[in-house]
Amino acid sequence: MAPVEISATTNPLRPTGERRLERISGPSNLVFFGVTGDLSRKKLLPAIYDLANRGLLSPSFGLVGFGRRDWDDAAFAEFILESVRKHARTEWNQEVWDQLVTGIRFISGEFNDPDAFVRLRETLTRLDLERGTRGNYAYYLSIPPRSFAEVTDQLRSSGLAECQDGSWRRVIIEKPFGHDLESARKLNDIVESVFPSDSIFRIDHYLGKETVQNLLALRFANSMFEPLWNANYVDHVQITMAEDIGVGGRAGYYDGVGAARDVIQNHLLQLLALTAMEEPISFDADHLRAEKEKVLAAVSLGDDLSKTTARGQYGSGWQGGQFVRAFREEDGMSPESTTETYAAVRLEVNTRRWMGVPFYLRTGKRLGRRVTEIAVTFKHAPEYLFSPTERVSLGPNALVIRVQPDEGVTLRFGSKVPGVGMRVRDVTMDMGYGHAFTESSPEAYERLILDVLLGEPPLFPRHEEVELSWRILDPIEEYWAGQGVPETYQPGSWGPSSADDLIHRDGRSWRSP
Template sequence: MTTINEIPGNAAQNPLRDPRDRRLPRIAGPSGLVIFGVTGDLSRKKLMPAVYDLASRGLLPPGFSLVGFARRDWEHEDFAQVVHDAVKEHARTPFREEVWQQLVQGVRFVSGTFDDDNAFDTLRRTVDELNEARGTGGNFAFYLSIPPGSFPKVVQQLKKHGLADPPEGSWRRAVIEKPFGHDLASAQELNRIVHDVFPPESIFRIDHYLGKETVQNILALRFANSMFEPLWNRSYVDHVQITMAEDIGIGGRAGYYDGIGAARDVIQNHLLQLLALTAMEEPASFDADALVTEKLKVLSAVQLPEDLGANTVAGQYTAGWQGGKKVVGYLEEEGIPADSKTDTYAAIRLDIANRRWAGVPFYLRTGKRLGRRVTEIAVVFKRAPHLPFDSTATEELGENALVIRVQPDEGVTVRFGSKVPGTSMEVRDVTMDFAYGESFTESSPEAYERLILDVLLGDPPLFPRHQEVELSWRILDPIEEYWATEGKPQPYTAGTWGPAAADEMLAREGRSWRRP
């Protein structure tokens, strides 16, 4: 029988190679994955398709096993059909029957609730059975794709039923989705509970943004090119804007989103991680400890502005038009209380108190129901100290900028001034684009492919450590506390780019938000 690793062509064009040896693919050893919350959207749209895509590319062992845990009254065959349908609909690579037949032999399902001791006993027996039947070697990762309030219960059940303790020579790992707590105190308590069960090196806190190719390209762009790093400092950079804008509302996530809001949902994790990668010093190497060391230095140096009222903005979308359709406001969304003060938009200014960035503001913003879906990092440079041109020749000339587009059109744009063709000297802004899709023949893996593979390999560079999580909450907590005393967030119409106060926040300093 042909195994996954023997399927022709899988590894030859694999972009997920070990950077230490481009000739060799990074292939997981004997292992299995248990997904809690397997009936949710994340599991169906991202996790199960990612597992198939890894198998399709020859990056999983022949005996790889996938176990689902949920309340549904399913048999193994029912869950296998769910996985099959999710793969067919959402997988990035083409569906191939030989890959599926190899994978489905290791698919199992355990029915139960998180406080059901019998269910966890069944899970333990299932893991033991897969060790014997599939040769997983006792190596299992437990993926908690569940509401944050359930993390402690599941982790404690894993300990109680012996699932967190690996047999000799094998490993057990916990994968935890964000948000990791809702403030500093809850994050510290959760860290205490998880660390009581799993050693630090076995805890993988997922931030899927860190698995995106363009986010990792920040490091390549900065440290592999001599043309950028000499300018990457306060002498040349005027300010930095980090934006994650969504054009959708909350969908069916009212139960999760209300009370959390945009700042906790996005700024505390995604945007502060992007800030750290953008601002950190060059690491000694790209292993996990070296990267974390430099990120911690930056996050420790972040300072909040003295006047939070002038330098932070919380907003909430009202009814408007999006994509040619009338959409309701946040307070009219199903399941949202009429008096909710949850922010669906957040913009903040941060400063970094170190030699490289002193005096350079970092502006972070995120929101739902904005003009378009885009995530980008814009490094905006200072104007030239002297322009030897007539004023009429440069009236359209702006600031040079380097823009890293994380999604949806992954790439890098450089904006600079160029002469307009003609007999007169007229200078105008132009852009030079690099697009991943046009420059590389290899297709970029989905973030969850990279991250799941890294979990199975025990390779942690892309996963935030608990110190990073706690420092991020130390930055955000004072802002959230200030907003809690200020009444309702400021309204903005769906389909626009946020509250007017956010524009005023930059305008007071002679700056403006980019319009992506």
């Protein structure tokens, strides 16, 4: 047997000869601003450990936290260890942790303190010398947008935004990207005044999910779907993101933001763009983004927003065997709040492929169950061959891409019922990721953080996509601002009656996920 060649595609932490497609990041430092928040504790820090455990981080990797806590490096390492123990996806590996902890550092300071950024620069310089990180720095801004200008200006003033000797500097921004078109443009101007556009990575964690990426494979790696993926065969598309929980401890953030800004503007419009876009020339970032931007630019709302949009607030009641409070009764919530916890919109994509096909987007809290899916519903087949008695519960064909929690794809079609006579009813074929593949799916943040360190931007929307999304949502928000308090809906239901009216006007119904 020929010897195994060790290369970037060989994982040194796996048995010799076992190869994989993932690339390993090069030497680099990742700086977390807002490192003590819930997102870092539950998602980002565990993702770093999981990447290291999978052998995808360079042994020279350094992790630097920046925060107000009066911590030293050891206290920060203990905080990370606790987070990893509770939330990591992969099994514990002491050897991996021992390697990772040698590159962990913490800077205690305020965003408005230049001396803290001087200490950050000195720490990164020492990591370059001690661990060979070569001046490659990524800055993760897991902070409120109001702090972006201050932090990016401090990075520029301290010399930490400027590349030297072939190194790179990148910045990662968490949503929300503003609260409307104007604020999104201002935010973009602030960040692009310090970092070039190709060094800015806007995180939408939904784009890192395996099933979202599988939508591209489903469409373009198979010849059976794409010929039907158009207005000649598709009746409508439903994109749903439902949660069965309330706002909980996010009341301070959520009030004034609402379901549409929190979910539709980013997650659901990105899913719409991936569903409706034309086949790109390649999966390079520029080609993918160009096709998504064409879709978003072609979206129309309809002339009467009272008929093409719906919103609601969950009230109090019984859900899952317990009594839950209404949205306006949550801790920290204004009892006069007009913020919606449910939003639904009817959109059209005015392209040759999709002309006349409605796209229904909905999202909400305290709904029937937690689910995110894309349902492509096809037109009914001619029924002249089958009498009503022969069509037993026969609905339209549908292809459903389940994003969470049970990732997979379901195809619904009609089949003959066993027995004498010709009776037809719906059956389903189901592909679940957990059954079809032995590999477990990585968390979205693992993929996205690794892509930042590799400098691979296909899964990150650029500012044109963000602005086009706000162009769609801004008229809806302006209309809702004059409509008073949203309609109340029962917890555990599937939203307000106005959402049913929205889709019933077209002679259709919402799916029951």
